[in-house]
């Protein structure tokens with residue numbers, strides 16, 4: 144499996160695959176692969192003739208006090224794992240290949256980016272939408288694969304694809320978890336042993352909310368209050384947000400809701416973790 148660093152070479156490889164009538168699947172990532180990433184690659188492999196994974200730690204989606212510098216990287220391990228998952232090539236550009244001197248164009252998806260992580264990480268989704276549109280233009284995939292772990296990101300990409308008339312099928316994929324329930328994330332490597340244990344409070348609270356629905360407690364305010372207390376009982380946890388929202392629009396639910404997004408962002412020590420589930424009644 145090849146690792147390609149330039150846009151020009153990537154375009155040549157894609158043009159060749161397309162000239163043979165091959166369908167192209169893209170899995171955009173920041174690397175440091177885990178089973179969550181690999182599940183996207185396997186799905187792309189099943190559904191396409193040619194599979195590209197991109198690895199790019201995109202500086203413009205990180206805030207000034209965030210973890211850009213220390214974000215985990217391991218190209219040798221990633222390429223082995225990607226090859227095992229059936230990826231045909233990895234696109235791994237340098238920062239100045241993607242944002243050369245004079246770069247000045249950004250994609251702003253409005254409204255849906257205002258709440259949740261968008262409110263806590265100004266500029267984050269502008270960076271995400273910009274890099275994903277660039278990747279779409281460079282790789283021209285038929286289908287692109289995104290995890291529901293980053294639920295708001297998925298919605299932002301879907302909005303962008305609709306609004307800008309991109310002919311790309313966006314495939315949402317379920318959250319992959321560790322055996323004990325923790326949602327897989329490259330950032331889990333930051334957690335100490337105690338923090339790793341404390342981090343279970345996120346997935347446990349999602350299960351507790353599902354239990355509440357089961358018992359007929361469906362008012363969003365009641366769910367958020369209970370979950371706030373539940374997470375508050377973990378001394379290492381600091382809540383950023385707990386929201387119950389409409390999963391399509393990310394705005395407040397009507398009282399007769401059928402499906403609701405419960406989304407959490409919680410700091411465990413210095414590590415910011417997110418998780419979510421779709422509640423059904």
Ligand code: AMP
Pocket residue numbers: 171172173174178179180182183288289290291292293316317318319320326327328329
């Ligand atoms: P990242 O490398 O963290 O930017 O993630 C790349 C892609 O993998 C995104 O579409 C994520 O939503 C997806 N992803 C990350 N973690 C998981 C997970 N635990 N389960 C499923 N997909 C995931």
